Amino acid sequence: MTTPPDPPQADRLPAAQRIRETASALFLRHGSRAVGVDEIVATAGATKPSLYRAFGSKDQLIAAWIEDQAALMWAGLEAAESAAPSDPRAQILAYIDGLVAQSEAKAARGCALSNTVVEYPRSDHPGRLAAVDHKERLRKRLREQARAMNARKPKKLADSLLLLIEGIFITRQIYGTGGPAGAARGAVEALLAAHTRERAEDGETPAD
Amino acid sequence: MTTPPDPPQADRLPAAQRIRETASALFLRHGSRAVGVDEIVATAGATKPSLYRAFGSKDQLIAAWIEDQAALMWAGLEAAESAAPSDPRAQILAYIDGLVAQSEAKAARGCALSNTVVEYPRSDHPGRLAAVDHKERLRKRLREQARAMNARKPKKLADSLLLLIEGIFITRQIYGTGGPAGAARGAVEALLAAHTRERAEDGETPAD
DNA sequence: GGGTTCTGTAACCGACCGGTACGGTCCGCT
DNA sequence: AGCGGACCGTACCGGTCGGTTACAGAACCC
Numbered sequence: 001m002t003t004p005p006d007p008p009q010a011d012r013l014p015a016a017q018r019i020r021e022t023a024s025a026l027f028l029r030h031g032s033r034a035v036g037v038d039e040i041v042a043t044a045g046a047t048k049p050s051l052y053r054a055f056g057s058k059d060q061l062i063a064a065w066i067e068d069q070a071a072l073m074w075a076g077l078e079a080a081e082s083a084a085p086s087d088p089r090a091q092i093l094a095y096i097d098g099l100v101a102q103s104e105a106k107a108a109r110g111c112a113l114s115n116t117v118v119e120y121p122r123s124d125h126p127g128r129l130a131a132v133d134h135k136e137r138l139r140k141r142l143r144e145q146a147r148a149m150n151a152r153k154p155k156k157l158a159d160s161l162l163l164l165i166e167g168i169f170i171t172r173q174i175y176g177t178g179g180p181a182g183a184a185r186g187a188v189e190a191l192l193a194a195h196t197r198e199r200a201e202d203g204e205t206p207a208d
Numbered sequence: 209m210t211t212p213p214d215p216p217q218a219d220r221l222p223a224a225q226r227i228r229e230t231a232s233a234l235f236l237r238h239g240s241r242a243v244g245v246d247e248i249v250a251t252a253g254a255t256k257p258s259l260y261r262a263f264g265s266k267d268q269l270i271a272a273w274i275e276d277q278a279a280l281m282w283a284g285l286e287a288a289e290s291a292a293p294s295d296p297r298a299q300i301l302a303y304i305d306g307l308v309a310q311s312e313a314k315a316a317r318g319c320a321l322s323n324t325v326v327e328y329p330r331s332d333h334p335g336r337l338a339a340v341d342h343k344e345r346l347r348k349r350l351r352e353q354a355r356a357m358n359a360r361k362p363k364k365l366a367d368s369l370l371l372l373i374e375g376i377f378i379t380r381q382i383y384g385t386g387g388p389a390g391a392a393r394g395a396v397e398a399l400l401a402a403h404t405r406e407r408a409e410d411g412e413t414p415a416d
Numbered sequence: 417g418g419g420t421t422c423t424g425t426a427a428c429c430g431a432c433c434g435g436t437a438c439g440g441t442c443c444g445c446t
Numbered sequence: 447a448g449c450g451g452a453c454c455g456t457a458c459c460g461g462t463c464g465g466t467t468a469c470a471g472a473a474c475c476c
Contacts, residue, residue: 014423050424117382131382160395166378170377174339223453
């Protein structure tokens with residue numbers, strides 16, 4: 001009698017998955033710090049014990065969310081790569097174009113990974129750790145692509161691109177949809193040109 | 209008898225000022241969301257009523273802190289401008305160099321304004337409003353400087369610089385002191401060169 | 417049919433959150 | 447001398463935070 005035993009009951013996803021998806025949506029909209037566990041389980045139509053059975057703590061739920069978001073990030077990168085196989089320059093441009101396009105979406109709120117790093121400055125937070133880890137790997141990947149296109153200073157080029165990419169994410173949050181992201185494509189083209197122009201004056205450390 | 213009436217009593221700053229300075233330090237280190245009012249007043253050697261009498265609410269204290277941080281930002285910009293009067297190109301480079309240098313400081317945690325925008329996605333937060341306002345003005349100022357150096361597309365140049373500047377701030381938090389900020393100077397030089405090189409192919413909208 | 421797995425109910429915890437009513441102390445002014 | 451206001455601290459408020467417990471019911475598989 002205590003249990004009004006779940007109205008439809010069937011075709012419902014398991015509680016852990018509902019919680020994960022609901023938390024993802026809420027975290028994206030309001031930031032993981034602003035969303036409480038009570039709100040998550042209430043919105044998901046689940047209960048706190050289910051959350052803690054599946055994830056152990058709110059911090060670990062955040063880490064799981066970060067992994068999901070990182071997977072999306074990698075998917076975007078790989079889509080850009082497969083869109084122009086064996087043309088690293090076109091891959092980079094396609095990736096940037098994708099980021100700019102999604103930053104123009106109404107509800108976009110930058111990069112979940114970067115936001116989490118900002119929200120949790122303490123270096124021991126599991127969500128922050130996961131986010132930083134993926135960002136390091138992104139840096140490596142960009143370096144590989146910079147090398148693949150025979151950039152004169154691949155590390156500098158990759159880091160310059162990283163500055164622009166991260167800039168796209170936060171400026172979206174600061175300036176809204178009409179923000180500086182619109183200049184990203186042109187900036188990337190200029191940087192790529194500067195790093196791959198033939199026989200320039202050159203003359204800095206060859207390791208860059 | 210209830211009041212052990214303040215040991216030294218003299219030469220102490222007023223409570224409001226102690227609270228403001230203490231809050232600033234704590235907000236910078238841990239983020240304004242992670243710091244509670246109890247921690248602020250305890251660290252400042254003050255009490256909560258003093259905080260609420262002087263600032264009205266925690267949100268307004270955050271807004272006051274943002275104003276302080278914005279003043280520092282403007283001071284940095286004006287220092288760069290007066291360091292190279294009537295040479296907007298050198299001013300931009302000096303400003304970027306200053307940002308990179310301070311991003312290499314041990315305890316640096318990016319830009320307080322940008323961080324606050326990330327921490328408070330809701331558009332009605334007084335701290336966020338103040339931060340966005342100053343960032344808009346920064347955008348205007350960069351456009352003026354871009355025009356002053358006769359850039360071919362001053363708006364695009366200014367926005368490109370903004371992407372790099374914001375990129376410096378967050379990548380500092382993601383990658384630490386050895387991060388992509390080191391590539392900023394070179395990237396800015398490349399962008400300035402691309403926008404001011406004489407008689408290039410040109411051919412885009414003249415309003416940019 | 418019996419065990420296992422998954423889930424919800426309901427109550428609870430200590431800590432901390434932002435915020436406030438009230439009373440005291442000290443000062444300058446008249 | 448006396449008074450008012452600026453300033454500040456003590457003590458307390460209700461609410462919410464993340465996290466936990468014991469228990470009960472439903473569905474599934476053998």
